[in-house]
Amino acid sequence: MSDAQSTRAALARHDKKGVKTATANINAPRWGNALFIAPYMVFFITLLVFPMIWNIWLSLHRADAFSMGRFIGIGNYVRLLNDGVFLKAVWNTFYFVFLSVPPLALVGLFLALALNRQTKTAAALRTLYFSSSVLSVTIVTLIWRIVFIGQFGLLATIYGWFDATPPAFLSDPDLVMIGIAIATVWWCIGLPMMLYLSALQQIPKEIYEAAALDNAGRWRTLRYITLPSIKRTVILVVIIQIVMQFQLFGQARLMTNGGPNNESLPMVLYIYQMAFTRWDIGLGAAASEVLFVMILIAAMAQFMVSRKKGDN
Structure with a gap:
């Protein structure tokens, strides 16, 4: 065999070996890719999974700030069911969600429809309505306490002009819950409005032009084109607001501190009082698990109902 033939044979063997190695590397699991998600998984497990499991474990113990205490099973949950203050907090939370979520969904939609225009005035008004959403809860409650405070507040001054x-x-x-709901709607209306605006601007203009050629009025256009086109956004807004408003805390804490006579005491404030004021951490953990299940059921129920209506 000549030197040229030997060289070609060696190259052929090398190429076959390289192909086999490349094929093996392609089919082999690439554990190195796990490094890309490792930082996220560390934070996810540390800040979410572990606290959830630890909270469930705490809810099964008579625990305080200094010791785990003894295992009592569902004893804390039984205590909650026999606690009239907790049952009142559950009712207040549902009542607040009923007062705040529909206005946030409907008023946000109305503002989005009214401000869905390419004008400087509409842009300025969009900025104005959204600006309240960037305020902290402390500033919001301070503003509305100035409005609602008796005798010297803005509302009292306006009523005084008419001797009322x-x-x-x-x-x-x-x-009291209506007042907190009014402050919350004013504070949170910016997010639903912007979500609706984003959805409205994704609707093709050709559809509206075709409707105009068919002499469709504004109501028919809204009913048969606009609302069906943003149906998923409406569902998203409602679910987001249900989850957010179930977690009412800052407004009630700073405006009324749960008063008068626990009439504005929501579940999160109850959890705070049990865990960090009375140091009954086991009871507070059990109440937080009940709140988590309530939020999950309410959000899933809304999603399923909306999905069935969409299928029909």
């Missing part, structure tokens, strides 16, 4: 008695939103048991 202003509603006592911060002290009347029948109005």
Whole structure:
């Protein structure tokens, strides 16, 4: 065999070996790719998974800030069911969600429809309505306490011009949750509005042009084109707001501290009082698990109902 033939044979063997090695590397698992998700998984497990498991474990113990205590099973949950204050907090939370979520979904939609225009005035108004969403809960509650405070507040001043008695939103048991809901809607309306605006701007203009050629009025266009086109966004807004408003805390804590007579005490404030004021951490952990299940059920129920309506 000549030197040229020997060289070609060696190259052929090398090429076959390289092909086999490349094929083997392609089919082999690439554990190195796990490094890309490792930082996220560390934070996910450390800040979410582990606290959830630890909270469930705490809810099964009579624990305080200094010791785990003894294992009592579902004893903390039984204590919650026999606690009238907790049952009142559950009712207040559901009542607040009922007061706040529909206005946030409907008023946000109305503002988005009204401001879905390419004008400087619409852009300025969009910025104005969204600006409240970037405020902290402390500033929001301070503003609305100035509005609602009796005798000297803005609302009392306006009613005084007409010699009328202003509603006592911060002290009347029948109005206190309504007052907190008003402040919350004013604070949170920016996010639903922007989500609706984003969805509205994705609707092709050709559809509206075709509707105009068919002499479709505004109501028919809204009913048969706009609303069906943004149906998924409506569902998203409702679910987001249900989850957010179930977690009412700052407004009630700073505006009324749960008063008067626990009429504005939500579940999160109850959990805070049990765990960090009375140091009954086991009871607070059990209440937080109940809240988690309530939020999950409410969000899933809304999603399933909306999905069935969409299928029909």
